[in-house]
Amino acid sequence: MTDVVDPSVAERSEAEALFSFETEAPEAVRTALGMSAARIGGGVVLSMREDVTHYWSKALGFGVTAPVTAESIGEVCAFYRAQRTPQATFQIAPAFLPKEWAEVCEREGIVPASSWVKLACPTDEAVARADALGMSPARIQVAPVEADRAAEWGSVMMRAFGMPVERYAEMGAATATRPGWHPFAAWLDGEIVGTGTLHVHGGTAQMFAGAVLPHARKRGGQTALLAARARVAQELGCRLLIAETGAESGAGTAGTHNSSLHNMLRLGFQVAYERRNWSWQPRR
Template sequence: MNTLVPPSVAEQSEAEALFRFETAAPEPIRTALGLNATRIGGGVVLSMRNDPTRYWSKALGFGVTGPVTAGLIREVCDFYRAEGTPQAVLQIAPAFLPEDWEAICESEGITAGSSWVKLVAATEDVVARADALEQSPTGITVAPVGAGDAAEWGSVLVRAFGMPEEHYAQLSAYSAAQPGWHPFAAWLDGEIVGTGTMYADGDTAQFFAGGVLPHARNRGGQTALLAARARAARDLGCRFLVAETGAETPGTRNPSLHNMVRLGFRVAYERRNWNWQPLPEAA
């Protein structure tokens, strides 16, 4: 396991960014999406009841301030049951999974899903590699997002990930002006075609929502978005970068993973997505 950034820091970096991204949404968006959140056992529990993407209901950041126990997971699942959440994902670093995790999963209706890769980097290393790149983006320009571009940026963000625009574009756009967030866009021929943002907190910058629309891919846009955020993180005094992406499975290739590794990110660990659904009530 890579120890440049310990799992405790890497997990809480992501958890805090997601908590702030979702809970800062204006009330009409929260109501439409059925969005609610709480903090339990040092982690965050995010519920989006009306979420056809099945992405935004997540519980993560556990194992840092105390152990992961059956009682803790029961409390998390009780929150989801009370919210009427149809499904959620629990994300726990492998270092923090307890010995009785299998029994806990069986008790709460939790099953193993896909895996993500947690990546970390020293900010200066990524900036140095970005500066040394010989190739520049083909026709792509990357710059910070201003208030006048936030709505278009939010729309592109969700479309790049195949999510519906209604409500989700506004949720994303609203984050652009929130404290601690630093959004960037990639432009091609005057059109926003890529997005990437980061949440800066002390020594750490959490990368989030890096994506490019299909017609503008393979031009170096995602690498340019990574580099721009790394330079911004350096200027903000952040020493470390944290990011996540899908783990590769046999026969698949994740370009995002390779772009980050090429820029100096290191794989810290793979983390399983644990899928929760409410158990059928006993007759």
């Protein structure tokens, strides 16, 4: 249902948020993790050479200002080879994939991987639904992150996503006091147990890094984090919320129930389209 949102708007929102998140990390973190970035063919290209999770090296935002071509993809792959990136992911909206995509993948060593769904929601609708639900999470409280708790917040962000804390937490914590970002924490008995931040770009609000630690889940914390960020987006005059999460497997498969997806659907988000992740490695 690409009529839910223009793919150009949705792709640019995510790309600019991730570009800011990585390129504005502290210099010591960027050096230790081997981080570099470029803008190629209208998209953003991010490399983290020492990333043990193989998550943060991504090329995305393509097709917005220029068509995706074999030449631009080749240039991105050349950038990754020059940076000695061990693995990277291309994220391109299906509407922007060129007709010769299969040939491009064959030549560059790109293979299909998991799928994500892109979601969008009018900000006013998300706020109205949150108010109607009258959420009162069990002992969970959600509030903006103060600067003196940024380090703890960054650590929880990475732990909630199952990622290493050293260096990675500093990357997340750095956004807590950065212009354009609006971080929130979920609290349980004085402990930060969940994170969620909002990146604003061109009147669009991008949901980012929403997660709760395992022992504090199923208490409504993630939905409360979504609602708090939607209200801030409304105050800032953003008319549209954008988010991404993993796609669920269909019935009868060994798939998963994605609680993040269902929480967003409850607040009025709609699936705009499913987007395949494409994995690249130096000559496979």
